[in-house]
Amino acid sequence: MEADNSEDLSKQQRTKSRIDYTSEITKILQGLAIVVGIAASIFEYSKWKSEQREQVQADIQRQKEQERVRVEQTAREFQKFFYQKQFDFYSEAIEATSVMATEQRNSAVFADARKKFYRLYWGRMTIVEDKNVEQKMMGIDRILRENESDNEEFSLKLKDASYNLAHAARQYIINVWVDSTDRKNYNN
Numbered sequence: 001m002e003a004d005n006s007e008d009l010s011k012q013q014r015t016k017s018r019i020d021y022t023s024e025i026t027k028i029l030q031g032l033a034i035v036v037g038i039a040a041s042i043f044e045y046s047k048w049k050s051e052q053r054e055q056v057q058a059d060i061q062r063q064k065e066q067e068r069v070r071v072e073q074t075a076r077e078f079q080k081f082f083y084q085k086q087f088d089f090y091s092e093a094i095e096a097t098s099v100m101a102t103e104q105r106n107s108a109v110f111a112d113a114r115k116k117f118y119r120l121y122w123g124r125m126t127i128v129e130d131k132n133v134e135q136k137m138m139g140i141d142r143i144l145r146e147n148e149s150d151n152e153e154f155s156l157k158l159k160d161a162s163y164n165l166a167h168a169a170r171q172y173i174i175n176v177w178v179d180s181t182d183r184k185n186y187n188n
Contacts, residue, residue: 083176086128090169093120093133097140097162105154114144130172136165 099113121137129137140161147154 082128085124086176087173089120089124089128090133090173093117093125093137094162094166094169096120097158097165100144101155101159101162117144132168133165133172136161136168140165 096113096117100110100117103110103113117140121141125133125137140158143154143157143161147157
């Protein structure tokens, strides 16, 4: 019986040993499961955080692009406004000089055109004129000041100056408003 007891005891110890071994393995596996769970959670969090950063960067880029487009649109609107004013003032100056070039110097129409020319010359034109148009306007001013007497030479000089102003304004407007591929269709 002692042999049976000793065998039973040995079986119990082996069973206990197996149970302990299994228990240890289970604990290790549970620990590994926890570690894997934590690692997976950290990985998912990192992935989510990275996606969030990418989304924020994409939003920032989209906002920058929208701002760039808005700034370009504002600039185009301002340019359009500026060029329209420029065109209007150039047209007024050309009209005034063409009237002076074709009317009698002592007429009321000539005097009105001269006033209009000088209002543009000393005022609004200075805001928008390019250098070439400015030089032509100065040339007309010089002709008006140098030729106070009514004579044919004055009329010819004024006609030439008016013509040159009109062409300078035309060339500038073509360079600004007309696409470079279409400019060849205009006389330079």
